[in-house]
Amino acid sequence: MRIQTFRAPRLHEALAEVRKSLGADALILDKRRERENGQSVWVVQAAKDPDAAGAPLAPEPAPVEQPSPKGWEEALERIEQVLDRLSRKDAEAFAEGLEGAARQAHARLVRIGVAPPLARELAEDLGAGRPLSAAQLRWAERFAPHKRPEVLLMLGPRGAGKTTLVAKLASWCAMRDVPVAVASTDTERVGGTEMLAAYAQIIGCPCVVLDTPEASARLRGKARVLLVDSEGIGTTEEARRQWPIWEALAPTRRLWVMPATLDEEDGMALLQLAKHMRADHLAITCLDLTRRPGKVLNWAAASALKLSFCSFGADVPERTGWLAPDTVWAALFARGRKA
Template identity: 40%
Template sequence: MRIRVFSAPHLHEALSKVRKEMGPEALILDRQQSKDASGNSLWHVHAALDAVAPPPAKPVKPAPQPVAEPAQPHPLHADATIRRLERMIEGLGNRESASLRQALTEGADQRAFDLLLKLGVSASHAFDMAPDFARRNPTGSKTIRWGKRINPGEQRHIVLFTGPSGCGKSTLVAKLAAHYSMKGIRVALASTDTERMGGLDSLKAYASTLGIPFFPLRKAADAGDILRQTQSAQLLLIDSEGWSPRRDFGLKRQTALWDAMQCTQRFLVLPANMDEEDGMQLLGHHSASAMTHLAFSKLDETQKPGKIVNWAISAGLPLGYCSFGPEVPEQMGWMTDHALTALLGKTGRDASV
């Protein structure tokens, strides 16, 4: 029997090393948590493998064979292969979840882990969050980046909101405009959604109701004039045309407009009812478009809000605004670790009813 010790700052990382080095048949003997010289957490996993694989046989040069046309796989055979691979991947995920759950010694932590999985949080993140979540402490405070709330009363902010079509950007911008206007902040609105029929109408109507200036931004040359006309505004909110990661030309055209507006913050808005993989694909573009924060909309339209945890950690961007419905200006706020804990807790209770 071959026994090895694998060490990493997090348990799931150590378990990942076991699978990589010894394969899925490795037996986990023990898990221990300690501190390194700097006082940081360090996990040690003892793993064993019953049999050592024999060394590969010396390859024998095959006799030359006539070249034949490659056989085309039958569609049914290809589908069956894909299904087998999907089952293998699912099995590995279930095995990882079981290992992480077993490493939580408290029953309350294990129940919190199960609930977080049910809400869409990935197993490795659920493991890190479960102890705090079980005790209703601020969840994700150590694993997620939290943005600093903007304060237009102290300095001028030019804030862009962008994301896929229909993600709720315009509604969030309208909510913020109403919220800050009622606080006595001088607000102005602009929009780059000038190519789509009716793209400016809803936000223009909100601006008229609130009595604040509104400007369409059609080309980069318009930016200088808009910035001059809004010099007295403490907060300039910019709505953008929706874009898709499958059609990069829209994003590239928009980026030139955003650069010309000298934005102080750029929020990528992800709707919580979006498929998680589609959201991950969108996040692959945030570096090229120089996003600074994440914002979430439609949090009332999903039973798996935990996906926003996976998005946030994957993107490495600080969290900012969140929106829960179409009402203006209600159901909007700044996402904090306390707000996330309340959101996951409420959805978890509703799901268990």
């Protein structure tokens, strides 16, 4: 077994190096903090796991016969067990050096789905009851329509909660006497604009159908706050029709609306699409329906989108909030409370 030594200022960086060089099965033999040139560094010694090397996670398929569905199920089960063990190993490694309340906070964050390295960054703040200050997270500037006009474009997958969020924000504006209009580029589907039009009628604000770039251009500068709903997309191809209509709006913010109920990996894949769509904000919905809201922070850290609005219930006008450093704990741990 060849032992290798890795050094980095932070433990998770050293562990990431280990995984990069030796793979996910690497055996961590020792971890310690040392001082080098007056700086604190983590020194990790690791080696390739001789048992894991080459050990197949799934049974070898027979040369001629296709593996039976039962065989595949067993293989998947084994893969799940290995992944589970690895993630637990990871979580423990990332809690190294944390004590007392910070250690408990780390475990709590991991339990609700925050990735262990990110949980490490957050644990001390949570343990000490401070608002979180993880460097990996970005926060949107607060919505202040009385100071400057806004054109908010809601983008995202089908059924994400875009229309509901538009309705919630429109009623938020109306209740504060901020002149607001809603618009929709969801004009091709049967009934695409009906729900929004119904909300607009209740709220008492104009509702505009945007089916061409010219219609968008005509609307520019006309509303103090313009909230634009769109048709859900799953690929760049599906966005082709609406794209020029969105561009002609010159949105001040492009919110990628994503439900917290989505599987974490599927969410990560969708965030690639968010980047293609030039989204700059992340608006999370359905926070009331997930048992692992921590994945939201993983999405925010991975995408570098700014955290902004959230929604934690289907009721309009309530159950909406702003994911800021001082409110994110409440949103993550006390679901259903107003953020």
